[in-house]
Amino acid sequence: MKETESQAKPKVALYWAASCGGCECTVVDIGEPILDIASKVEFVLWPVALDFKYHHIEAMEDKSIDLCLFNGAIRSTEQEHMAKLLRAKSKILVAFGSCAHLGGIPGLSNFSTKEATLNTVYKEVDTVKGEAEKKEPKLKKKVAEGELNLPKLYNRVYRLKDIVEVDYTVPGCPPTSKDVVKFLTAVLEGNLPPHGSIFGLKKNLCEECHLERKEKAIKTFYRPYEKRPLPDECLLDQGFLCMGPVTRAGCEAMCVKANMPCRGCYGPTDEIKDQGAAYISAIGSAIDSNDENEIKEIIAKIPDIAGTVYRFGLPSFSVLDKAGKQEEDNHE
Protein backbone atom coordinates (compact mmCIF):
# COMPACT_ATOMS: atom_id res chain seq x y z
CA MET A 1 0.00 0.00 0.00
CA LYS A 2 3.04 2.24 0.26
CA GLU A 3 2.91 3.31 -3.35
CA THR A 4 -0.66 4.60 -3.06
CA GLU A 5 0.21 6.59 0.02
CA SER A 6 2.34 9.06 -1.92
CA GLN A 7 -0.35 9.64 -4.56
CA ALA A 8 -3.67 9.38 -2.78
CA LYS A 9 -4.97 8.33 0.58
CA PRO A 10 -5.85 4.63 0.83
CA LYS A 11 -9.59 4.00 0.59
CA VAL A 12 -11.21 2.22 3.51
CA ALA A 13 -14.71 0.73 3.78
CA LEU A 14 -16.42 -0.53 6.93
CA TYR A 15 -19.55 -2.62 6.64
CA TRP A 16 -21.84 -4.48 9.00
CA ALA A 17 -23.99 -7.52 8.30
CA ALA A 18 -25.61 -9.69 11.01
CA SER A 19 -23.99 -8.07 14.02
CA CYS A 20 -24.77 -5.91 17.03
CA GLY A 21 -22.69 -2.86 16.19
CA GLY A 22 -20.07 -3.51 18.85
CA CYS A 23 -17.39 -3.88 16.20
CA GLU A 24 -18.22 -0.37 14.96
CA CYS A 25 -17.99 0.94 18.50
CA THR A 26 -14.57 -0.60 18.94
CA VAL A 27 -13.31 1.40 15.95
CA VAL A 28 -14.61 4.63 17.44
CA ASP A 29 -13.38 3.50 20.84
CA ILE A 30 -9.79 3.73 19.62
CA GLY A 31 -9.86 7.29 20.92
CA GLU A 32 -7.36 9.87 19.77
CA PRO A 33 -5.22 7.62 17.58
CA ILE A 34 -8.22 7.36 15.23
CA LEU A 35 -7.71 11.02 14.27
CA ASP A 36 -4.20 10.17 13.20
CA ILE A 37 -5.42 7.15 11.23
CA ALA A 38 -8.38 9.07 9.77
CA SER A 39 -6.05 11.72 8.42
CA LYS A 40 -4.16 9.05 6.51
CA VAL A 41 -7.12 7.26 4.92
CA GLU A 42 -10.27 8.08 3.02
CA PHE A 43 -13.48 6.41 4.14
CA VAL A 44 -15.69 5.36 1.24
CA LEU A 45 -18.36 3.39 3.13
CA TRP A 46 -19.22 3.34 6.82
CA PRO A 47 -23.00 3.06 7.29
CA VAL A 48 -22.87 3.57 11.04
CA ALA A 49 -21.02 6.88 10.87
CA LEU A 50 -21.02 8.36 7.36
CA ASP A 51 -23.61 8.80 4.67
CA PHE A 52 -22.48 6.81 1.66
CA LYS A 53 -24.88 4.78 -0.46
CA TYR A 54 -24.49 1.35 -1.93
CA HIS A 55 -24.56 2.75 -5.46
CA HIS A 56 -21.44 4.76 -4.68
CA ILE A 57 -19.66 1.46 -4.12
CA GLU A 58 -21.28 -0.20 -7.14
CA ALA A 59 -19.96 2.65 -9.32
CA MET A 60 -16.38 2.09 -8.18
CA GLU A 61 -13.87 0.09 -10.17
CA ASP A 62 -12.96 -3.43 -9.03
CA LYS A 63 -10.18 -3.56 -6.44
CA SER A 64 -10.29 0.18 -5.92
CA ILE A 65 -10.93 -0.01 -2.16
CA ASP A 66 -7.67 -0.68 -0.36
CA LEU A 67 -9.12 -2.13 2.83
CA CYS A 68 -12.56 -3.35 3.84
CA LEU A 69 -13.34 -4.22 7.45
CA PHE A 70 -16.42 -6.46 7.28
CA ASN A 71 -18.15 -7.30 10.53
CA GLY A 72 -21.18 -9.51 11.05
CA ALA A 73 -22.33 -12.92 9.91
CA ILE A 74 -24.34 -13.59 6.73
CA ARG A 75 -28.01 -14.42 7.13
CA SER A 76 -29.80 -12.62 4.31
CA THR A 77 -29.58 -12.09 0.56
CA GLU A 78 -28.67 -8.45 1.15
CA GLN A 79 -25.75 -9.34 3.38
CA GLU A 80 -24.49 -11.86 0.87
CA HIS A 81 -24.83 -9.34 -1.94
CA MET A 82 -22.81 -6.76 0.02
CA ALA A 83 -20.16 -9.34 0.94
CA LYS A 84 -19.72 -10.24 -2.72
CA LEU A 85 -19.78 -6.61 -3.84
CA LEU A 86 -17.19 -5.54 -1.28
CA ARG A 87 -15.05 -8.57 -2.09
CA ALA A 88 -14.99 -7.52 -5.73
CA LYS A 89 -14.17 -3.88 -4.95
CA SER A 90 -11.59 -4.48 -2.20
CA LYS A 91 -7.93 -5.35 -2.34
CA ILE A 92 -7.93 -6.56 1.27
CA LEU A 93 -11.13 -7.97 2.77
CA VAL A 94 -10.99 -8.48 6.52
CA ALA A 95 -13.36 -10.63 8.58
CA PHE A 96 -13.65 -8.21 11.47
CA GLY A 97 -14.86 -9.57 14.79
CA SER A 98 -16.33 -12.88 15.93
CA CYS A 99 -19.49 -12.82 13.79
CA ALA A 100 -17.64 -12.51 10.49
CA HIS A 101 -14.88 -14.82 11.74
CA LEU A 102 -16.88 -17.64 13.40
CA GLY A 103 -20.58 -16.81 13.07
CA GLY A 104 -20.75 -15.17 16.48
CA ILE A 105 -23.79 -14.70 18.68
CA PRO A 106 -26.21 -14.47 15.69
CA GLY A 107 -24.89 -17.91 14.74
CA LEU A 108 -26.59 -19.40 17.80
CA SER A 109 -29.84 -19.29 15.85
CA ASN A 110 -28.51 -22.27 13.88
CA PHE A 111 -29.76 -24.32 16.83
CA SER A 112 -33.20 -23.49 15.54
CA THR A 113 -34.84 -23.40 12.14
CA LYS A 114 -35.73 -20.24 10.26
CA GLU A 115 -39.44 -21.04 10.58
CA ALA A 116 -39.16 -21.53 14.34
CA THR A 117 -37.30 -18.22 14.70
CA LEU A 118 -39.87 -16.32 12.64
CA ASN A 119 -42.74 -17.97 14.51
CA THR A 120 -41.28 -16.99 17.86
CA VAL A 121 -40.72 -13.41 16.85
CA TYR A 122 -43.94 -12.79 14.92
CA LYS A 123 -46.49 -15.19 16.44
CA GLU A 124 -45.61 -16.79 19.75
CA VAL A 125 -44.20 -14.06 21.94
CA ASP A 126 -46.85 -12.88 24.42
CA THR A 127 -46.80 -9.33 23.14
CA VAL A 128 -47.79 -10.29 19.58
CA LYS A 129 -50.19 -13.14 20.34
CA GLY A 130 -53.60 -12.81 18.73
CA GLU A 131 -52.21 -10.66 15.94
CA ALA A 132 -50.82 -13.60 14.01
CA GLU A 133 -52.66 -12.65 10.83
CA LYS A 134 -51.33 -9.13 10.76
CA LYS A 135 -47.80 -10.19 11.70
CA GLU A 136 -47.26 -12.70 8.93
CA PRO A 137 -43.76 -11.81 7.67
CA LYS A 138 -43.76 -10.96 3.98
CA LEU A 139 -40.98 -10.15 1.55
CA LYS A 140 -43.09 -7.83 -0.62
CA LYS A 141 -45.56 -5.12 0.11
CA LYS A 142 -47.53 -2.89 -2.20
CA VAL A 143 -47.73 0.75 -1.17
CA ALA A 144 -48.97 3.83 -2.99
CA GLU A 145 -45.51 4.58 -4.38
CA GLY A 146 -44.97 1.05 -5.73
CA GLU A 147 -43.73 -2.26 -4.41
CA LEU A 148 -41.38 -2.57 -1.45
CA ASN A 149 -38.99 -5.50 -1.25
CA LEU A 150 -37.20 -6.98 1.73
CA PRO A 151 -34.10 -9.17 1.56
CA LYS A 152 -34.74 -12.91 1.97
CA LEU A 153 -33.56 -14.71 5.09
CA TYR A 154 -31.48 -17.86 4.67
CA ASN A 155 -32.17 -20.99 6.68
CA ARG A 156 -28.80 -20.78 8.34
CA VAL A 157 -26.23 -18.24 9.48
CA TYR A 158 -22.93 -18.29 7.60
CA ARG A 159 -19.45 -17.02 8.30
CA LEU A 160 -17.99 -14.49 5.89
CA LYS A 161 -15.50 -17.06 4.63
CA ASP A 162 -18.36 -19.43 3.69
CA ILE A 163 -19.48 -16.82 1.16
CA VAL A 164 -16.35 -15.08 -0.15
CA GLU A 165 -12.58 -15.37 0.15
CA VAL A 166 -11.26 -13.58 3.22
CA ASP A 167 -7.75 -12.13 3.30
CA TYR A 168 -7.30 -11.50 7.02
CA THR A 169 -9.22 -12.05 10.22
CA VAL A 170 -9.26 -9.74 13.21
CA PRO A 171 -10.89 -11.84 15.96
CA GLY A 172 -12.78 -10.82 19.07
CA CYS A 173 -16.22 -9.80 20.26
CA PRO A 174 -15.44 -7.06 19.65
CA PRO A 175 -11.77 -6.89 18.62
CA THR A 176 -9.83 -4.86 21.18
CA SER A 177 -9.12 -1.27 20.16
CA LYS A 178 -5.45 -2.02 20.69
CA ASP A 179 -5.57 -4.82 18.11
CA VAL A 180 -7.47 -2.60 15.69
CA VAL A 181 -4.81 0.11 15.92
CA LYS A 182 -2.10 -2.51 15.49
CA PHE A 183 -3.85 -3.96 12.46
CA LEU A 184 -4.54 -0.60 10.81
CA THR A 185 -0.96 0.48 11.43
CA ALA A 186 0.29 -2.75 9.87
CA VAL A 187 -1.89 -2.10 6.81
CA LEU A 188 -0.77 1.51 6.48
CA GLU A 189 2.88 0.56 6.82
CA GLY A 190 2.52 -2.36 4.42
CA ASN A 191 3.74 -4.60 7.20
CA LEU A 192 1.07 -7.34 7.10
CA PRO A 193 1.45 -10.93 8.30
CA PRO A 194 1.15 -13.77 5.74
CA HIS A 195 -2.06 -13.86 3.69
CA GLY A 196 -4.90 -15.59 5.51
CA SER A 197 -3.53 -14.90 8.99
CA ILE A 198 -5.72 -14.47 12.01
CA PHE A 199 -4.60 -11.31 13.78
CA GLY A 200 -4.08 -12.68 17.29
CA LEU A 201 -1.36 -14.62 19.03
CA LYS A 202 -0.48 -18.22 18.21
CA LYS A 203 -0.68 -19.46 21.79
CA ASN A 204 -3.83 -20.10 23.82
CA LEU A 205 -5.30 -17.76 26.40
CA CYS A 206 -4.02 -19.72 29.43
CA GLU A 207 -0.48 -18.85 28.40
CA GLU A 208 -1.18 -15.14 28.66
CA CYS A 209 -3.49 -15.39 31.70
CA HIS A 210 -2.21 -14.05 35.00
CA LEU A 211 -3.95 -16.65 37.19
CA GLU A 212 -2.09 -19.59 38.67
CA ARG A 213 -2.86 -23.07 37.36
CA LYS A 214 -2.69 -26.18 39.49
CA GLU A 215 -3.81 -29.77 38.97
CA LYS A 216 -7.36 -29.79 37.66
CA ALA A 217 -9.77 -31.90 39.72
CA ILE A 218 -13.28 -30.59 39.25
CA LYS A 219 -16.03 -32.01 41.45
CA THR A 220 -18.72 -29.56 40.46
CA PHE A 221 -19.23 -26.73 37.98
CA TYR A 222 -20.30 -23.24 38.93
CA ARG A 223 -21.87 -20.47 36.93
CA PRO A 224 -20.36 -17.05 37.55
CA TYR A 225 -23.25 -15.84 39.72
CA GLU A 226 -23.13 -18.85 42.01
CA LYS A 227 -19.79 -18.27 43.65
CA ARG A 228 -17.22 -15.52 44.10
CA PRO A 229 -14.00 -16.79 42.56
CA LEU A 230 -10.83 -16.94 44.65
CA PRO A 231 -8.26 -14.41 43.50
CA ASP A 232 -5.09 -15.60 41.77
CA GLU A 233 -6.39 -19.11 41.10
CA CYS A 234 -7.30 -20.53 37.69
CA LEU A 235 -11.04 -20.18 37.09
CA LEU A 236 -11.33 -23.60 35.45
CA ASP A 237 -9.56 -25.17 38.47
CA GLN A 238 -12.30 -23.63 40.59
CA GLY A 239 -15.06 -25.11 38.42
CA PHE A 240 -15.98 -22.11 36.27
CA LEU A 241 -16.31 -23.05 32.61
CA CYS A 242 -13.46 -20.96 31.22
CA MET A 243 -12.75 -21.47 27.51
CA GLY A 244 -9.12 -20.31 27.90
CA PRO A 245 -7.50 -23.67 27.05
CA VAL A 246 -9.00 -23.74 23.55
CA THR A 247 -9.10 -20.04 22.76
CA ARG A 248 -6.59 -17.91 20.89
CA ALA A 249 -4.71 -15.40 23.01
CA GLY A 250 -4.41 -11.72 22.18
CA CYS A 251 -7.03 -10.05 24.37
CA GLU A 252 -4.74 -10.07 27.44
CA ALA A 253 -7.38 -12.09 29.33
CA MET A 254 -9.50 -9.02 29.92
CA CYS A 255 -12.62 -11.01 30.91
CA VAL A 256 -10.65 -13.14 33.36
CA LYS A 257 -9.18 -9.98 34.87
CA ALA A 258 -12.77 -8.96 35.62
CA ASN A 259 -13.46 -12.37 37.22
CA MET A 260 -15.48 -13.60 34.24
CA PRO A 261 -14.47 -16.88 32.61
CA CYS A 262 -13.36 -16.69 28.98
CA ARG A 263 -16.19 -17.34 26.52
CA GLY A 264 -13.98 -18.08 23.56
CA CYS A 265 -14.66 -15.11 21.30
CA TYR A 266 -11.17 -15.14 19.75
CA GLY A 267 -11.91 -18.58 18.30
CA PRO A 268 -9.66 -21.63 18.28
CA THR A 269 -5.87 -21.59 17.91
CA ASP A 270 -4.34 -22.78 14.64
CA GLU A 271 -3.84 -26.32 16.00
CA ILE A 272 -7.49 -26.81 16.93
CA LYS A 273 -9.88 -27.93 14.23
CA ASP A 274 -13.02 -27.74 16.31
CA GLN A 275 -13.13 -25.43 19.30
CA GLY A 276 -16.17 -27.04 20.93
CA ALA A 277 -14.92 -30.61 20.63
CA ALA A 278 -11.50 -29.58 21.92
CA TYR A 279 -13.16 -28.04 24.96
CA ILE A 280 -15.18 -31.19 25.64
CA SER A 281 -11.88 -33.01 25.63
CA ALA A 282 -10.40 -30.50 28.09
CA ILE A 283 -13.23 -30.61 30.61
CA GLY A 284 -13.45 -34.39 30.25
CA SER A 285 -9.87 -34.58 31.48
CA ALA A 286 -10.45 -32.10 34.28
CA ILE A 287 -13.42 -33.79 35.96
CA ASP A 288 -12.41 -35.64 39.10
CA SER A 289 -14.52 -38.79 39.07
CA ASN A 290 -14.31 -42.29 37.64
CA ASP A 291 -17.86 -43.27 38.40
CA GLU A 292 -20.32 -43.09 35.54
CA ASN A 293 -23.24 -41.86 37.61
CA GLU A 294 -21.20 -39.27 39.44
CA ILE A 295 -19.77 -38.01 36.15
CA LYS A 296 -23.31 -37.62 34.84
CA GLU A 297 -24.27 -35.63 37.93
CA ILE A 298 -21.28 -33.34 37.56
CA ILE A 299 -22.02 -32.77 33.88
CA ALA A 300 -25.66 -32.04 34.61
CA LYS A 301 -24.39 -28.83 36.23
CA ILE A 302 -23.50 -27.51 32.77
CA PRO A 303 -26.75 -25.92 31.60
CA ASP A 304 -26.24 -25.95 27.85
CA ILE A 305 -23.17 -27.78 26.64
CA ALA A 306 -23.40 -27.07 22.93
CA GLY A 307 -24.36 -23.43 23.50
CA THR A 308 -21.50 -22.99 25.95
CA VAL A 309 -18.74 -24.47 23.83
CA TYR A 310 -20.08 -22.80 20.68
CA ARG A 311 -21.16 -19.48 22.11
CA PHE A 312 -19.36 -17.70 19.28
CA GLY A 313 -18.74 -20.43 16.76
CA LEU A 314 -21.84 -22.49 16.01
CA PRO A 315 -21.64 -21.84 12.22
CA SER A 316 -18.05 -23.13 12.33
CA PHE A 317 -19.06 -26.49 13.85
CA SER A 318 -16.70 -28.67 11.86
CA VAL A 319 -19.11 -31.46 10.91
CA LEU A 320 -21.44 -29.05 9.21
CA ASP A 321 -18.58 -27.07 7.75
CA LYS A 322 -18.70 -29.29 4.70
CA ALA A 323 -21.63 -31.65 5.02
CA GLY A 324 -24.14 -28.94 5.84
CA LYS A 325 -23.01 -26.61 3.10
CA GLN A 326 -26.43 -25.81 2.75
CA GLU A 327 -28.44 -27.89 0.52
CA GLU A 328 -31.53 -25.85 1.23
CA ASP A 329 -30.12 -22.39 0.72
CA ASN A 330 -29.83 -21.34 -2.90
CA HIS A 331 -27.19 -18.67 -2.88
CA GLU A 332 -27.17 -16.25 -5.74
Place this chain on the structure above:
Amino acid sequence: MSGFEPKIVTFLCNWCSYEGADKSGNAHLESPANILPIKVMCSGRVEPQFVLEALKNGADGVLILGCHPGDCHYKEGNYKTLRRQIILEQFLEEMSINPQRVRLDWVSAGEGEKYAEVTKEMTERVKELGPFKAYELKQKENASV
Protein backbone atom coordinates in the same frame (compact mmCIF):
# COMPACT_ATOMS: atom_id res chain seq x y z
CA MET B 1 -32.38 -49.57 4.35
CA SER B 2 -31.43 -52.83 2.65
CA GLY B 3 -28.15 -52.68 0.82
CA PHE B 4 -26.75 -49.86 2.92
CA GLU B 5 -23.25 -50.72 4.11
CA PRO B 6 -22.15 -48.20 6.73
CA LYS B 7 -18.58 -47.11 7.35
CA ILE B 8 -17.68 -47.42 11.01
CA VAL B 9 -14.41 -45.88 12.08
CA THR B 10 -13.14 -47.90 15.01
CA PHE B 11 -10.44 -46.71 17.39
CA LEU B 12 -8.66 -49.59 19.11
CA CYS B 13 -6.31 -49.16 22.05
CA ASN B 14 -2.93 -50.74 21.52
CA TRP B 15 -2.82 -52.72 24.75
CA CYS B 16 -6.24 -54.36 25.04
CA SER B 17 -8.70 -53.86 22.22
CA TYR B 18 -6.31 -54.19 19.29
CA GLU B 19 -5.08 -57.44 20.82
CA GLY B 20 -8.71 -58.41 21.32
CA ALA B 21 -9.40 -57.79 17.63
CA ASP B 22 -6.33 -59.86 16.79
CA LYS B 23 -7.53 -62.66 19.01
CA SER B 24 -10.92 -62.59 17.35
CA GLY B 25 -9.21 -62.93 13.97
CA ASN B 26 -6.99 -65.79 15.17
CA ALA B 27 -10.04 -67.61 16.39
CA HIS B 28 -11.63 -67.16 12.93
CA LEU B 29 -14.60 -65.33 14.42
CA GLU B 30 -16.58 -63.31 11.96
CA SER B 31 -16.65 -59.54 12.29
CA PRO B 32 -18.23 -57.18 9.77
CA ALA B 33 -16.19 -55.61 6.98
CA ASN B 34 -17.81 -52.26 7.80
CA ILE B 35 -15.29 -51.76 10.59
CA LEU B 36 -12.36 -49.50 9.66
CA PRO B 37 -9.82 -50.07 12.44
CA ILE B 38 -7.39 -47.40 13.62
CA LYS B 39 -4.85 -48.31 16.28
CA VAL B 40 -4.15 -45.71 18.95
CA MET B 41 -1.90 -46.07 21.98
CA CYS B 42 -4.78 -45.51 24.39
CA SER B 43 -8.50 -44.87 24.12
CA GLY B 44 -7.65 -41.67 26.04
CA ARG B 45 -5.94 -40.48 22.84
CA VAL B 46 -9.29 -40.37 21.05
CA GLU B 47 -10.39 -36.77 21.28
CA PRO B 48 -13.95 -35.73 20.46
CA GLN B 49 -12.35 -33.87 17.56
CA PHE B 50 -11.39 -37.24 16.02
CA VAL B 51 -14.98 -38.43 16.27
CA LEU B 52 -16.30 -35.31 14.55
CA GLU B 53 -13.56 -35.48 11.93
CA ALA B 54 -14.60 -39.06 11.12
CA LEU B 55 -18.27 -38.08 10.78
CA LYS B 56 -17.33 -35.07 8.70
CA ASN B 57 -15.30 -37.20 6.30
CA GLY B 58 -17.92 -39.82 5.56
CA ALA B 59 -18.14 -42.19 8.54
CA ASP B 60 -21.65 -43.25 9.52
CA GLY B 61 -20.64 -44.38 12.98
CA VAL B 62 -17.66 -44.27 15.33
CA LEU B 63 -16.69 -47.05 17.72
CA ILE B 64 -14.14 -46.48 20.48
CA LEU B 65 -12.77 -49.57 22.20
CA GLY B 66 -10.45 -49.46 25.20
CA CYS B 67 -9.28 -51.45 28.20
CA HIS B 68 -11.79 -52.21 30.93
CA PRO B 69 -11.96 -49.56 33.67
CA GLY B 70 -9.09 -50.11 36.07
CA ASP B 71 -7.00 -51.94 33.47
CA CYS B 72 -5.63 -48.96 31.55
CA HIS B 73 -1.95 -49.25 30.68
CA TYR B 74 -1.64 -45.55 31.51
CA LYS B 75 -3.72 -45.86 34.68
CA GLU B 76 -6.65 -43.63 33.80
CA GLY B 77 -6.69 -42.90 30.07
CA ASN B 78 -9.90 -44.85 29.63
CA TYR B 79 -11.61 -42.93 32.44
CA LYS B 80 -10.90 -39.73 30.55
CA THR B 81 -12.48 -41.30 27.49
CA LEU B 82 -15.51 -42.30 29.55
CA ARG B 83 -15.99 -38.74 30.82
CA ARG B 84 -15.58 -37.28 27.35
CA GLN B 85 -17.99 -39.82 25.91
CA ILE B 86 -20.69 -38.85 28.41
CA ILE B 87 -20.30 -35.16 27.53
CA LEU B 88 -19.96 -35.90 23.83
CA GLU B 89 -23.20 -37.90 23.71
CA GLN B 90 -25.17 -35.03 25.20
CA PHE B 91 -23.39 -32.55 22.95
CA LEU B 92 -24.15 -34.57 19.80
CA GLU B 93 -27.81 -34.69 20.66
CA GLU B 94 -27.86 -30.92 21.10
CA MET B 95 -26.08 -30.67 17.75
CA SER B 96 -28.85 -32.68 16.12
CA ILE B 97 -26.64 -35.73 15.58
CA ASN B 98 -27.89 -39.07 16.88
CA PRO B 99 -25.57 -39.99 19.80
CA GLN B 100 -26.21 -43.66 19.01
CA ARG B 101 -23.70 -43.26 16.20
CA VAL B 102 -20.85 -43.02 18.68
CA ARG B 103 -20.27 -45.93 21.01
CA LEU B 104 -17.66 -46.53 23.68
CA ASP B 105 -17.05 -50.05 24.94
CA TRP B 106 -14.39 -52.08 26.68
CA VAL B 107 -12.65 -55.05 25.05
CA SER B 108 -9.69 -56.69 26.77
CA ALA B 109 -6.88 -58.59 25.04
CA GLY B 110 -8.57 -61.88 25.83
CA GLU B 111 -12.06 -60.96 24.64
CA GLY B 112 -11.97 -61.93 20.99
CA GLU B 113 -15.59 -62.99 21.19
CA LYS B 114 -16.70 -59.72 22.68
CA TYR B 115 -14.92 -57.86 19.88
CA ALA B 116 -16.84 -59.81 17.25
CA GLU B 117 -20.06 -59.25 19.14
CA VAL B 118 -19.62 -55.50 19.69
CA THR B 119 -18.63 -54.83 16.08
CA LYS B 120 -21.58 -56.85 14.82
CA GLU B 121 -24.01 -55.05 17.13
CA MET B 122 -22.64 -51.64 16.18
CA THR B 123 -22.91 -52.43 12.46
CA GLU B 124 -26.53 -53.51 12.89
CA ARG B 125 -27.28 -50.37 14.87
CA VAL B 126 -25.79 -48.02 12.27
CA LYS B 127 -27.48 -49.92 9.43
CA GLU B 128 -30.76 -49.19 11.14
CA LEU B 129 -29.90 -45.53 11.65
CA GLY B 130 -29.04 -45.14 7.97
CA PRO B 131 -26.36 -42.94 6.35
CA PHE B 132 -25.11 -40.01 8.43
CA LYS B 133 -26.57 -36.65 7.55
CA ALA B 134 -26.05 -33.31 9.24
CA TYR B 135 -29.10 -32.11 11.18
CA GLU B 136 -30.59 -35.61 11.24
CA LEU B 137 -32.53 -35.16 14.49
CA LYS B 138 -33.85 -31.74 13.53
CA GLN B 139 -35.07 -33.05 10.19
CA LYS B 140 -36.94 -35.81 11.98
CA GLU B 141 -38.52 -33.27 14.29
CA ASN B 142 -39.66 -31.14 11.37
CA ALA B 143 -41.06 -34.12 9.53
CA SER B 144 -43.23 -35.12 12.47
CA VAL B 145 -44.76 -31.67 12.81
